[in-house]
Amino acid sequence: MSTEAKKVMVIGGGIAGLSAARELSLNGIQVELVEKADFLGGHAIQYACKATDNCQQCGACTVESVLKDVVLDPGIRVHLASEVIKISGSPRFKVQLGRVAVSDNDDTSKICQEGYEKNPVQCAAVKGFSKHNAIYRTADGRLNPDICQTADKLEVDAIIWATGFVPFDPDQKSTYRYSELANVVSGLDLERAKRASGSVLRPSDGKPPRDIAFIQCVGSRDERLGHLWCSQVCCPYALRSAMALKHRNPDANITVFYMDIQNTGNNFTGFYQQCRNDLNFIRTIPIDMYETDDDRIRTRYMSETDGKPVDAEFDLVVLSVGIMPGNDNKALADLLQTRLTPDGFAASTDKLHLTATDQKGVFLAGTVQGPKTIADSIAHAGHAAGEVIRYLRRAS
């Protein structure tokens, strides 16, 4: 049966949503891509390339290229700053969209005050993180509703739920004093700053840091917080970032505080060996952060070699925050009439059908279903698109 007349809504324009939308479109299915933010690419578009002399396969550049393909694809209609507020009917879903207020008053908008055309690359890097998002904006940098808010009612034959995750809020681990201390940053902060300025600088004085600490498992594997899962991405992203830093600045002295290393993926074992040579690994999680008189961060940990407490000072401390279920998951599960896992991620029907939900015609892609790397999110999205195509063939 033909799927030509079929239409699918993808909720979420991050790497999973983009990948699924593109895959469906390549198979001749019309796509309605609904994204709550005012740019496409989600979290993944905010990450910086982590290459040294060699590509470290972090996946950041693939996000850029999938984003470009989606933007240029006439078979994908994009709805930005938009959200699903009502769904009725089945198997043909009637969907109502609402508009999400987007603030133009944040600090980042200042960069775009001179006009988007004068400085398109930097402006896009801040307001949308990619020049490919520029197409959705007017010359003065505002979102253009004529291009990306053209409908408020949709009718679709299937839905892919791909709304991703939220990064762990480090303020929940109060002893790290994340909001208080300028030079204690999250892994995501580090990526965003690198993406905007091209290098890693200390927030307090804009100078390059020499002594840098990464603290792993911040917010993950934590019964107290109700987050027993491993976020799976923090070891790879922290180690790749650390190695890229070390590559740019061989004098940098980088320490990784960890409990154990999530050593999975192609070539990760070899990569980890290299990390062991270039970085300082300490198998203890530090707790307290203090500011010294000369604007460094002092922390304390137990030495593995002699069992004595050690005071160490760093120019920059990076908290490797994990993947948490999205804040909207409950509301979306209700709208889609499907369910969440006890952890709060979208529930797939079983372990062998990771993209299927209890609701006919509703499928999952990416980290909404649980922690995934960029590569795993793309693969999961491809799987979801395939399942949608099979579903539409069966249905027609």
Next chain:
Amino acid sequence: MAEETIKLGSKKQSKFIDKVKELLPEGENLNLCLTCGACSSACPATGLEGMDPRKFLRMAALGMDEEITTTPWVWMCSMCQRCIHVCPMKIDIPQLVYNARSSWPREKRPKGILGSCDMALQNDGCSAMGASPEDFQFVVEDVLEEYREAQPEFAEMEAPIDKEGAEFFVNQNSREPVTEPDELVPLWKILHLAGADWTYGSKGWAAENYCMFLADDDAWKHVTTTAAKQADDLGCKVFLNTE
């Protein structure tokens, strides 16, 4: 599938950690340790006697009962509970430390703590410095009179003992009445200015409880119930533990 679980034999059966697990309200969380070391980073006693909380818990889990029950490190723990507070798995390490203490023969426990507990058992004051209810009453009345006269703005201030029906039952560390009586006064002033209806008790007036730190359950219970019973007998609504 086998009907019964296969149990691997071991040369040494650990009794200590199993005993502690039975006492814990949530049962077996001592086995959930991720060995992340957050406890050791946070613990003020890390590194003393070559020990730290992570190592201590590991040794218990590995069944090294003799080492666990003989290291003097358990007496250096201040029971501040920071280790639980920072533990991602909420493991109750102080409970383990407490039980290691109680496995020491009583007479071998640290002299300072032991002497203070024994002193508290001498009379109904339960003071680690041995001050009786009569001694306490004498000091309080003496100091109160002195301040009422010297500071007319506090002429109405009270420091009642065994006042029936008072709202707050307040206890008092022994150090002030015994060695620094003037230090009693600031709290009285605060309570006076706040208009609080409060009282000390004659029995169980002392706030410190060295028998708890000594891990002597019976003596700890005696000290605590003496004060609690006095508060109940006086009909107080709130027990303000100042320690």
